[in-house]
Amino acid sequence: MANTIQTHMKNNTLPLVHFFLAFIMLLIGGTLGLLQGLNRGGVFELPASFNYYEVLTLHGILLILAFTTLFTNGYLYAAIRHTLGELSKTVKILAWSSLASFLIGSLLVVWMVLAGEATVMYTFYPPMQASPWFYIGLVFVVLCIWLAGLGVFISAFQWKRRNKGQHLPILAFFAVGIYTLVIFGSLGVTVEVLMLIPWAFGWTETINVMLSRTLFWSFGHTLVNVWYLVAISVWYTILPKIIGGRIFSDTLARLVVILIVILNVPGGFHHQIVDPAFSEGLKFMHVFMSLSIAFPSLMTAFAMFAVLERTGRKRGGRGLLGWLWVLPWGDVRFLTIMIAMISFIIGGAGGIAQTNNQLNQVVHNSLWVVGHFHITVGVTVVMTFFGLVYWLIPHLSGRVMTPFIHHLGMFQTATWTVGMALMALSMHAVGLFGAPRRTSYTTYGDSATALGWEPYLSFLATGGTLLFFGVILIVYIVFHLMFFAPKGDTPFMDSRVEDNAHPTPKWTENWGLWVIVAILIISMGYVVPLVDLIENAPPGSPPHRTW
Amino acid sequence: MKMHRFEEIWLIFGVAVLVISMAITGYQAFAQGMAPPSHKETIDPAQVENTAPFDNPGVYQTGENEYEVVMTLQAFSFEPSEITVPKGAEVTFIMTSKDVIHGVNAPHTNLNTMVVPGQVQRITQTFHDSDEFLLICNEYCGTGHQTMSATITVEE
Ligand SMILES: [Cu+2]
Numbered sequence: 001m002a003n004t005i006q007t008h009m010k011n012n013t014l015p016l017v018h019f020f021l022a023f024i025m026l027l028i029g030g031t032l033g034l035l036q037g038l039n040r041g042g043v044f045e046l047p048a049s050f051n052y053y054e055v056l057t058l059h060g061i062l063l064i065l066a067f068t069t070l071f072t073n074g075y076l077y078a079a080i081r082h083t084l085g086e087l088s089k090t091v092k093i094l095a096w097s098s099l100a101s102f103l104i105g106s107l108l109v110v111w112m113v114l115a116g117e118a119t120v121m122y123t124f125y126p127p128m129q130a131s132p133w134f135y136i137g138l139v140f141v142v143l144c145i146w147l148a149g150l151g152v153f154i155s156a157f158q159w160k161r162r163n164k165g166q167h168l169p170i171l172a173f174f175a176v177g178i179y180t181l182v183i184f185g186s187l188g189v190t191v192e193v194l195m196l197i198p199w200a201f202g203w204t205e206t207i208n209v210m211l212s213r214t215l216f217w218s219f220g221h222t223l224v225n226v227w228y229l230v231a232i233s234v235w236y237t238i239l240p241k242i243i244g245g246r247i248f249s250d251t252l253a254r255l256v257v258i259l260i261v262i263l264n265v266p267g268g269f270h271h272q273i274v275d276p277a278f279s280e281g282l283k284f285m286h287v288f289m290s291l292s293i294a295f296p297s298l299m300t301a302f303a304m305f306a307v308l309e310r311t312g313r314k315r316g317g318r319g320l321l322g323w324l325w326v327l328p329w330g331d332v333r334f335l336t337i338m339i340a341m342i343s344f345i346i347g348g349a350g351g352i353a354q355t356n357n358q359l360n361q362v363v364h365n366s367l368w369v370v371g372h373f374h375i376t377v378g379v380t381v382v383m384t385f386f387g388l389v390y391w392l393i394p395h396l397s398g399r400v401m402t403p404f405i406h407h408l409g410m411f412q413t414a415t416w417t418v419g420m421a422l423m424a425l426s427m428h429a430v431g432l433f434g435a436p437r438r439t440s441y442t443t444y445g446d447s448a449t450a451l452g453w454e455p456y457l458s459f460l461a462t463g464g465t466l467l468f469f470g471v472i473l474i475v476y477i478v479f480h481l482m483f484f485a486p487k488g489d490t491p492f493m494d495s496r497v498e499d500n501a502h503p504t505p506k507w508t509e510n511w512g513l514w515v516i517v518a519i520l521i522i523s524m525g526y527v528v529p530l531v532d533l534i535e536n537a538p539p540g541s542p543p544h545r546t547w
Numbered sequence: 548m549k550m551h552r553f554e555e556i557w558l559i560f561g562v563a564v565l566v567i568s569m570a571i572t573g574y575q576a577f578a579q580g581m582a583p584p585s586h587k588e589t590i591d592p593a594q595v596e597n598t599a600p601f602d603n604p605g606v607y608q609t610g611e612n613e614y615e616v617v618m619t620l621q622a623f624s625f626e627p628s629e630i631t632v633p634k635g636a637e638v639t640f641i642m643t644s645k646d647v648i649h650g651v652n653a654p655h656t657n658l659n660t661m662v663v664p665g666q667v668q669r670i671t672q673t674f675h676d677s678d679e680f681l682l683i684c685n686e687y688c689g690t691g692h693q694t695m696s697a698t699i700t701v702e703e
Contacts, residue, residue, distance in 0.1 A: 053690060121687050125648050127592075127664060128689070209592075209648065209664055273583045274659060276666040280582040287572055291565050298561035302554050352565075356572050357583050364659050365650045365685040434654020436685035442693035449654050449681045538589030538665035544646045546622040546689025 005487055008398030014095055015081075016396050016482065018074025019389075022067050023478045029062030030471030037423070037464025041457045042441050052440035053119050053547065058110065060122035064223075064377065065141065066106055071385050072230050073098065073148045076175045078396060079233075080152055082492045083169040084159040091151040091158075098147035105140025108133050119547040121438060123216060124196075126207045129543035132200035135193050142186050142193075149179030167504050170250055171494055174233035176511065177257035178226060184265050184518055185222030188215040188526075199543065206540025210277045211533045214269075218526060221268035225293065227377060229260050231384040232300055235341060238388070239304075241495035242333050245311030248303050250497045254508040256303070259296040262518040266525025267293050273360045278529055283357070289525050290355045297348055304341055310498075332409035333493075336387030339417055340380050347376035350428070365438075367460075368431025371424040378467075379420050386416070386474055391490050393481040400488035405477055412477065416470035423463025430456035584660045584670040592664035595619055595645045606630055614638045620662050621645040623691035625682060631700045632674060639671045650686030653699060661686065674701040 009016065032055050039046050039055075046052055077095055081087055087095070111133075112118040118130035124138075152175045156168055168176065192215040198204045236253045240246055247253065269286035272278065312323025328334045350372045353359050363369060390409055394400055401409075431437075435453045444450045507513075576582040595601045600617045604626045607615045614636050619626045621644065632638050642651065644664040651670075652659040658672040674680070684695035 051690060053687065053692070119690065125686075128647050210666065213648070213663070272661075275661045276584070276586050276663055276668040277589075278585055279587065280576060280585045283583060283585060284573060284576055288569055291569065294565060295558075295562065298558060299554075302551075302557050306551070306554075352568070356568060357576055358572070358581060358657075361583055361657055361659050365652065366659075434652060434681075434683075436650075436652065436683055438687040438692075439685070440693045444681055444683065444696045447681045447696075447698075448679075536587070536589065539591040539593065541592045541664045544622070546647055546691075 005398045008396065012078070012396040014087075014092070014099075015074040015078040016393075018070045018077070018099065019393060019396075019478065020482065022070035022074060023475050025062045025066040025070065026471055027475045029059050029067060030468055032056075032059040032062070034464055034468040037461045037467075039441050041461025041464070042454065043458070043461050045441075051116070051119060051547070053121065053438075054113055054116065056438060057113050057119060057121050061106075061109060061113070064122065066102075068227050068377075068381070069102065069141070069145065072178070072227070073144075075230070075385075075388060075392065076152065076178065077148075078392060078492075079171045079494075080155050080175055083172045083494065084155050087151075087155060088158060091155050094147050094151035094154070098144045098151065101140045101147060102144035105137045105142075105144060108137030108140065112137065116547070123220070125216070126196060126199070126209055126212050127541035127544050129200055129545060132197055135196045135200055138193050139190070139197075142190055145179075145182050145186060149183050152176060152179050167250075167509060170247065170253060170497075171233065171237045173254055173508075174229070174237065174257055177261050178229050178233070180511070180515065180518075181222065181229060181261045181264060182226045184261070184522065185219050185226060188218035188265075189220075191215055192219075206542055208533065208537050209541050210275070211530070211537070213275070214272065214526075214529060214533060217268040217271045218265055218522075219268065220271060222265050224373075224377065225260060225264045225267065227381040229257070231340065231381045232256070234384050234388060235300070235304055235337060237495055238493050239334070239337050239495075240307050240311065241493045242331065242337070243308070243311045243315075243328055245307055245314065245495070246498040247495050247501075248306040248310065248498065250501060250504045251508065252299060252303050254504065256296045256299050258508065258514050259299075260293070262514055262521055263289075263292050263296070265518070265522045266290070269525060269529075270355045270360065273357055274364050277533065282529060286525065287355060287357060289521075291352065294348065294352055297344075301345070330410075332406055332413060333387055333390050335410065336383050336413050339413065340383040340387065343375055343379035343383070343420075347372060347380055351376065363431055365436060366431035367427040367435045367437050370437045371427030371431060374420060374424040374427065378424070379417070383413070383416065386413070389474070389478055389481065391493055393478060394485055394488075394490040395492055397482050397485075398487060398489070399481060399485035400490055401481060402485060405480060405485065408473060409477060412470055412473040415466055415473065419463045419466030419470055421463070423460050423467065426456040426459035426463065430460075584668055586667055586669040588667040589665055590643055590667055592644070592646075595643055600641065601643055606632065609639075612636050616640045618642045619645055620649040620651070620684070622647060622649075622689045623684070623695040625651075625684075625695070625697035628697040629700070630682075630697065631702060634677045634701050634703055635673065635675060637671060637673045639669060642668050642670075647688050648686055649684045649688050649695070651682065652685040653680045653682045656680065658682075659685070674699070677701045677703045 038044050112131045118134035120128045120130045156176050192212045199207045266289040270290040309323050312326050315326045317323030317326040430453050604617045604619050609615050614632050642662045644662045649662045660670045662668050680699040682697040
């Protein structure tokens with residue numbers, strides 16, 4: 001038996017190493033989050049060696065960049081190995097180089113932040129100028145994603161060659177869509193960083209601030225939708241199996257992937273609704289382009305309810321809502337994903353609201369946005385990730401989950417849900433009253449307005465404390481399932497399509513076409529503003545260091 | 548692609564919500580003049596102090612019940628930092644940054660916009676209540692960011 005474990009661990013080293021590192025990042029990033037929440041709630045003052053803005057920069061980088069990237073790569077490589085077969089040698093080399101590139105990049109980035117050479121926040125807006133090594137670190141992080149994507153594309157291509165005329169398995173189809181989107185999304189920020197590096201070394205004197213900012217946001221929001229696409233790949237392909245059902249419609253799932261990939265990149269512009277340098281007409285067009293992303297989400301909502309209802313009725317649920325109660329609410333693998341999906345209804349509605357001009361102007365740069373972000377990413381995406389842990393990690397390590405870990409998992413889910421609800425809801429509320437984001441504790445000289453925020457901020461700190469316990473629990477669960485749980489076989493939980501499903505049409509496989517459509521849509525959103533920002537640029541900005 | 552009947556209804560409903568929300572946004576922006584601040588005027592960010600009107604920041608009356616606030620932003624202050632305007636006046640803020648990107652927000656109002664070096668930003672707000680409003684920077688601009696604030700006093 002000891003040998004089987006060793007073989008399992010050896011065969012699955014690649015995803016296991018990714019998950020191991022991901023949860024270390026979550027532990028450190030979560031601890032920094034606790035410090036921040038307590039400081040912001042006015043509970044305690046950070047020691048002088050801990051600059052609030054350094055802590056915030058690291059919290060963001062470790063959680064939204066490192067944790068999500070490592071988890072996604074680990075999950076998707078486990079998924080393509082399961083659905084497409086053993087990875088070829090080339091693909092393995094690409095995957096390991098991707099991880100190496102990530103480690104080099106994040107080491108540079110974290111080192112520069114800790115050294116106080118890059119207290120520029122994860123948006124690193126110029127003309128605030130970090131050390132050039134910070135930007136070089138970012139290049140390696142982007143390279144990591146490209147290498148991982150290349151590996152997945154090659155795997156898919158090799159599979160198609162071996163299985164002529166067949167559709168790529170749905171989970172692999174998601175993987176191809178996810179990396180296509182992330183590569184499109186990262187093009188803008190790559191160009192930006194390549195302009196920042198010579199400027200940070202002092203080879204060029206000035207920088208075009210609005211151009212950099214716009215290129216950044218073509219990436220910024222796409223990244224969020226990349227995580228979202230990763231999360232819904234779980235909802236479409238894994239959730240049905242967990243509740244004992246089948247995939248509702250293979251075609252619908254593929255269409256949703258395609259739509260998300262082609263519509264997404266210009267969506268980031270809604271972060272610039274109150275910026276100067278763009279015309280009102282252009283901003284209006286971009287509100288429309290941002291809202292169009294809601295369309296595939298609406299289709300997803302339908303598909304999810306369809307799966308839940310069909311399965312619930314199969315399990316004996318009767319009447320209008322009877323199917324809901326017979327779902328396996330006591331199964332942590334289901335409960336986590338269900339809470340993730342419910343939170344997306346709230347997060348999605350908030351997103352649609354704040355994309356519009358008027359509400360955006362009310363909540364722009366306020367804590368509302370942070371609340372929205374924690375609902376969508378912190379619950380919808382991260383809770384989906386947590387839901388995978390209970391079977392994917394034992395599957396990879398050749399072990400089984402014990403009832404104790406299952407109970408602990410239910411408790412973790414409750415802690416996380418209550419913590420996020422407290423924190424995100426108070427952030428939404430206090431954001432409406434104008435409390436700014438990315439600002440350390442202040443009462444602005446005891447102004448009445450700022451003092452009115454205090455009760456909400458203490459709720460925020462309470463939620464943050466609960467979340468910290470949630471982090472400790474999930475990290476314990478992951479390491480237990482990885483190294484200490486009893487030996488055994490845990491199957492990979494991917495679902496089959498309904499028996500009477502319509503055959504999937506051929507056009508879904510036409511990635512060449514989707515790439516062209518995506519380029520056209522990105523051009524529609526960005527050619528005019530980018531040309532305008534370059535042609536009508538003011539004299540560039542010299543560097544500033546304000547920390 | 549074959550679709551479920553209920554799915555068609557749901558998608559038509561969803562798209563209708565999006566289209567209606569766009570129609571309302573468009574009507575507000577172009578018919579009611581409630582578009583977001585979108586000024587397209589550039590300035591040399593290193594020469595703000597020598598460029599009119601920013602060589603002379605302050606509050607100016609420009610018409611009956613109309614005021615202009617010419618304002619520069621720099622880490623970590625607004626200039627001017629104490630603004631007084633009469634109740635009900637239409638106040639246009641004309642702003643630029645001398646260094647990095649800042650954000651300007653007066654909580655409890657719709658005054659919320661980005662101020663970017665190299666760009667001049669304009670935003671108009673009417674203050675209907677006599678009160679003291681806080682004006683804060685809401686975009687991280689350096690380690691003193693949390694101290695960056697000003698006050699707007701609206702007098703009877
Ligand atoms: Cu500022």
